[in-house]
Amino acid sequence: MDVPGNPGIGPLLEKFSHVNRIAVLRGGGLGDLIYTYPALNALKLAYPEATITLLGTPVHAAVVAAAGGPVDDVELLPAARGVHDGPRNGQRFEAGAEDTAAQEAFFQEMRARKFDLALQMHGGGRYSNPFLLKLGARHTAGTRTRDAEPLERNLDYVYYQQEPDRWLELAGLAGAPSITAPPLRPKPGHQQNVAGLRDVRRASLVVVHPGATDPRRRWPASNFADAAAGVARKGAQVLIVGDHSEKALAREVAELAVRRLPQADRQSVRSVAGELDLGDLAALLDAATVLLASDSGPRHLAQALGTPTVGVFWIGNAINAGPRGRALHRVHMSWVTRCPRCGSDVTQVGWTAPHCGHDDTLIRGIAVADVVQDVLDLTATSLLLRGK
Structure with missing residues (x-):
C-alpha cells in the first residue's frame, strides 16, 4: 500500500519482508549503469542487511x-536478445549470438543464489521481464510496456522520462524511499595514476569527451576543437579523453584545437584517449574543474562524481539523460527532430519506429561561444567551491 506523505519520485509501497539477497538486472553501457545509482543507493538504505548483486556487463x-x-558484486550477463546483445550486424541482433547453453548455465547459477528480490531496470520488459523471471526470485518488480510479461510489481514504461527518476520510482515500488545519492569516489590507486597528467602551470583542468556511442549524439569535432581552444586561451589545460575506438576522433579534436592557438598555449591541449582504464578515467574526471562532452557515459560518470559538466544534447536525450539544475551542470540542446538525410522523424523510439539507418549528427544550431561561456562560468564556480 502507499505510505502517506511520501516525498519521493513516485508511490512508496511496503517493503518486502525477509530480503537478504537482491538482484538488479541492468544491461548496456557506462551511462546506463550510472542512471541506476540513485535507486541502488536507495535500495541499500532501505535494505541495509541485504547484498545487492548487479547482473550487468564488463564495463x-x-x-x-x-x-x-552500493553494489556488492557483479554477475556478467550472457548474450541474450534485448538484454545483453552479442555481435551486431548493423542495427540487427545476430540470432546466432545467443548462446542458449550459456544462458541456462547462468540461470541455474542465479537460481542457486536464491534471490529474495529481483528488480528489472532494463527497458520496457519485452525481453528483460521473461529473463528476470527465470532467476526464480521470491519477489520481482520492474518496468513494463503493455506487451511485456508482468512482474509482481510493475511500473509503466514511458520512454521520455528522466532515467534516474524512472529507477527511483521503481525503487519506491520495492519500498525504498528516494534519497540524495552520495557522489562516487575513485579509489586512491587510480588517483595516483593520473596525478602526473595535471599541468599545475595552468589555472584549471577542462576534460573534453567528444565521443558518443550513437554518432547522431556527437557534436562535430570542429566545434569541440573551437571550444577547447577557447578555454585554453583563458588559461585552462585541456585533456581530451575517449576509449580505444575514439582515439582518432580525440586526436582530430586535439590537432584542430592546437592549430587555433598561439604558440604559447599549444602545449596545453592534448589527447589521452585510449591511455586510461575506467578507474583512471574516473579519477581524472574527479580531478577536473569541468567536463565538456556530448551526451555520453563519461558525462554521466563525471556528474556522479560531483564534477561540473557542460553537456551538448539532442532534445530527446536531454529529457531522458539531462542533469537537473544549473549550479553544477549546463545543458545545450539541439532541437532537430528529423534525420538530416532522409527526413525520418527521429523522436519515434524503440518499438514504435526502427532506426532509419543514417548516422548524421543531430547536434546542430548550438553556438560554440555559448558553450565556452558556460565552461568558463562553471570553472569560476568550481575553483571557488571545489578548489579544482
Missing part, C-alpha cells in the same frame, strides 16, 4: 571495482 564490473558504491 559495469569495472565501474564497481573502480569506485565502489
Whole structure:
C-alpha cells in the first residue's frame, strides 16, 4: 500500500519482508549503469542487511571495482536478445549470438543464489521481464510496456522520462524511499595514476569527451576543437579523453584545437584517449574543474562524481539523460527532430519506429561561444567551491 506523505519520485509501497539477497538486472553501457545509482543507493538504505548483486556487463564490473558504491558484486550477463546483445550486424541482433547453453548455465547459477528480490531496470520488459523471471526470485518488480510479461510489481514504461527518476520510482515500488545519492569516489590507486597528467602551470583542468556511442549524439569535432581552444586561451589545460575506438576522433579534436592557438598555449591541449582504464578515467574526471562532452557515459560518470559538466544534447536525450539544475551542470540542446538525410522523424523510439539507418549528427544550431561561456562560468564556480 502507499505510505502517506511520501516525498519521493513516485508511490512508496511496503517493503518486502525477509530480503537478504537482491538482484538488479541492468544491461548496456557506462551511462546506463550510472542512471541506476540513485535507486541502488536507495535500495541499500532501505535494505541495509541485504547484498545487492548487479547482473550487468564488463564495463559495469569495472565501474564497481573502480569506485565502489552500493553494489556488492557483479554477475556478467550472457548474450541474450534485448538484454545483453552479442555481435551486431548493423542495427540487427545476430540470432546466432545467443548462446542458449550459456544462458541456462547462468540461470541455474542465479537460481542457486536464491534471490529474495529481483528488480528489472532494463527497458520496457519485452525481453528483460521473461529473463528476470527465470532467476526464480521470491519477489520481482520492474518496468513494463503493455506487451511485456508482468512482474509482481510493475511500473509503466514511458520512454521520455528522466532515467534516474524512472529507477527511483521503481525503487519506491520495492519500498525504498528516494534519497540524495552520495557522489562516487575513485579509489586512491587510480588517483595516483593520473596525478602526473595535471599541468599545475595552468589555472584549471577542462576534460573534453567528444565521443558518443550513437554518432547522431556527437557534436562535430570542429566545434569541440573551437571550444577547447577557447578555454585554453583563458588559461585552462585541456585533456581530451575517449576509449580505444575514439582515439582518432580525440586526436582530430586535439590537432584542430592546437592549430587555433598561439604558440604559447599549444602545449596545453592534448589527447589521452585510449591511455586510461575506467578507474583512471574516473579519477581524472574527479580531478577536473569541468567536463565538456556530448551526451555520453563519461558525462554521466563525471556528474556522479560531483564534477561540473557542460553537456551538448539532442532534445530527446536531454529529457531522458539531462542533469537537473544549473549550479553544477549546463545543458545545450539541439532541437532537430528529423534525420538530416532522409527526413525520418527521429523522436519515434524503440518499438514504435526502427532506426532509419543514417548516422548524421543531430547536434546542430548550438553556438560554440555559448558553450565556452558556460565552461568558463562553471570553472569560476568550481575553483571557488571545489578548489579544482
